[in-house]
Amino acid sequence: xxxxxxxxxxxxxxxxxxxxxxxxxxxxxxxxxxxxxxxxxxxxxxxxxxxxxxxxxxxxxxxxxxxxxxxxxxxxxxxxxxxxxxxxxxxxxxxxxxxxxxxxxxxxxxxxxxxxxxxxxxxxxxxxxxxxxxxxxxxxxxxxxxxxxxxxxxxxxxxxxxxxxxxxxxxxxxxxxxxxxxxxxxxxxxxxxxxxxxxxxxxxxxxxxxxxxxxxxxxxxxxxxxxxxxxxxxxxxxxxxxxxxxxxxxxxxxxxxxxxxxxxxxxxxxxxxxxxxxxxxxxxxxxxxxxxxxxxxxxxxxxxxxxxxxxxxxxxxxxxxxxxxxxxxxxxxxxxxxxxxxxxxxxxxxxxxx
Numbered sequence: 001x002x003x004x005x006x007x008x009x010x011x012x013x014x015x016x017x018x019x020x021x022x023x024x025x026x027x028x029x030x031x032x033x034x035x036x037x038x039x040x041x042x043x044x045x046x047x048x049x050x051x052x053x054x055x056x057x058x059x060x061x062x063x064x065x066x067x068x069x070x071x072x073x074x075x076x077x078x079x080x081x082x083x084x085x086x087x088x089x090x091x092x093x094x095x096x097x098x099x100x101x102x103x104x105x106x107x108x109x110x111x112x113x114x115x116x117x118x119x120x121x122x123x124x125x126x127x128x129x130x131x132x133x134x135x136x137x138x139x140x141x142x143x144x145x146x147x148x149x150x151x152x153x154x155x156x157x158x159x160x161x162x163x164x165x166x167x168x169x170x171x172x173x174x175x176x177x178x179x180x181x182x183x184x185x186x187x188x189x190x191x192x193x194x195x196x197x198x199x200x201x202x203x204x205x206x207x208x209x210x211x212x213x214x215x216x217x218x219x220x221x222x223x224x225x226x227x228x229x230x231x232x233x234x235x236x237x238x239x240x241x242x243x244x245x246x247x248x249x250x251x252x253x254x255x256x257x258x259x260x261x262x263x264x265x266x267x268x269x270x271x272x273x274x275x276x277x278x279x280x281x282x283x284x285x286x287x288x289x290x291x292x293x294x295x296x297x298x299x300x301x302x303x304x305x306x307x308x309x310x311x312x313x314x315x316x317x318x319x320x321x322x323x324x325x326x327x328x329x330x331x332x333x334x335x336x337x338x339x340x341x342x343x344x345x346x347x348x349x350x351x352x353x354x
Contacts, residue, residue, distance in 0.1 A: 066087055073150070245294065255279065
């Protein structure tokens with residue numbers, strides 16, 4: 001099962017890898033379009049200066065070319081029969097077509113850096129091949145030769161290449177480490193919300209999500225906490241409602257039970273029997289009315305209901321009548337004084353026990 005943490009982690013790493021590859025391809029294109037002509041032009045100037053200086057002096061060719069090679073260049077000198085002599089660092093690929101060599105021997109300048117296509121994942125600047133060089137004609141001991149030269153990248157950028165390799169490696173390692181940590185930081189509040197949701201599903205509404213962030217996750221946590229508080233209030237109201245309904249149902253049932261028990265007594269007179277039967281009928285109607293009110297309450301969310309004034313006096317008398325059997329069995333006497341009020345309040349009443 002893939003967790004959100006794993007998904008974000010691998011998605012971020014994939015984005016980093018694709019971004020690096022895309023950036024490298026764009027850098028290669030940038031080199032091919034802009035930097036390679038400039039590099040060709042600069043190296044051509046250096047090669048022509050070497051050619052001019054050698055033609056103006058009587059230095060030994062081998063010593064001179066060795067010295068140029070020590071300065072950070074790779075050289076290949078071809079004689080009239082196309083036999084090469086190499087100076088400086090070695091080339092990874094030393095093949096060169098006879099047509100190119102013959103053209104340089106005939107006085108042409110070879111721009112191999114400018115016209116070299118290179119490879120997709122290796123820019124022309126690092127393509128250590130003889131074809132990726134600048135070639136000019138040069139006269140040595142009265143004989144025409146071809147001089148091909150390119151920078152010795154390994155010698156010129158030796159320490160820098162190590163520094164760059166270490167830098168890139170540390171960047172990759174640190175990036176992965178920071179991605180792991182940051183992903184955990186992002187996923188942790190979501191896990192807390194998930195745990196809180198599970199506790200709420202189990203009926204435990206007193207949950208507190210300790211997230212105080214100001215971003216979208218923080219807003220989600222705040223909304224979740226508010227929802228939990230509202231659900232807790234609704235649960236309290238539900239429990240209170242169930243308790244009240246149970247009490248309202250139990251009261252007439254108790255009255256009916258007591259009256260039926262009294263009716264079973266053979267010594268009861270007809271007047272009491274008639275009164276008890278009417279009281280049972282009244283309590284039955286009360287239970288029926290209570291059931292209709294519960295159905296009406298359940299349908300409140302589907303539409304509005306109409307309200308009507310209720311007489312407080314009648315309500316109070318109904319309460320006294322419904323409970324009369326209970327307090328009469330205990331030899332209690334209740335005296336009431338309630339005016340006919342059509343408001344949801346009782347002005348005066350007096351209950352006396354005697």
